[in-house]
Amino acid sequence: MKPIFESISLVKNAEKKRFEIEMNGSYAFINYGEFGNQVALVHTEADLELEGTGAAGAVVEKTLHYLEDNEMELLPFCPFVFAYIKKHPDWKRIVSRKFKGYDNL
Numbered sequence: 001m002k003p004i005f006e007s008i009s010l011v012k013n014a015e016k017k018r019f020e021i022e023m024n025g026s027y028a029f030i031n032y033g034e035f036g037n038q039v040a041l042v043h044t045e046a047d048l049e050l051e052g053t054g055a056a057g058a059v060v061e062k063t064l065h066y067l068e069d070n071e072m073e074l075l076p077f078c079p080f081v082f083a084y085i086k087k088h089p090d091w092k093r094i095v096s097r098k099f100k101g102y103d104n105l
Helices: 055-069 079-087 089-094
Strands: 011-013 018-023 026-035 038-046 073-076
Touching: 018 055, 026 055, 038 055, 038 079, 055 073, 055 079, 055 089, 073 079, 073 089, 079 089
Parallel strands: 038 073
Antiparallel strands: 011 018, 018 026, 026 038
16 A cells, blocks of 8 residues: 555445545545445445545555454455455455355455
């Protein structure tokens, strides 16, 4: 994660069903669904003002830490999150073994 994002807090916005970070009024976020101790991450997006800054990667990394800290299993349906885990395979440790694409990570 780029140093510029290290001090920015992750917010679990339950009303909008997304994990988000905010920088200068712009957001990077991941839409989620929660099923008991499993969390499905379904879509990652960054406002135009944050494109190319690393904000999307930062919100993914912060969300993965949140899930691990809260002992939740990940269902990485979002292609961006799936690709992030393939690139950082140590995060496979929080992916549910029941996830269909588990063996492809």
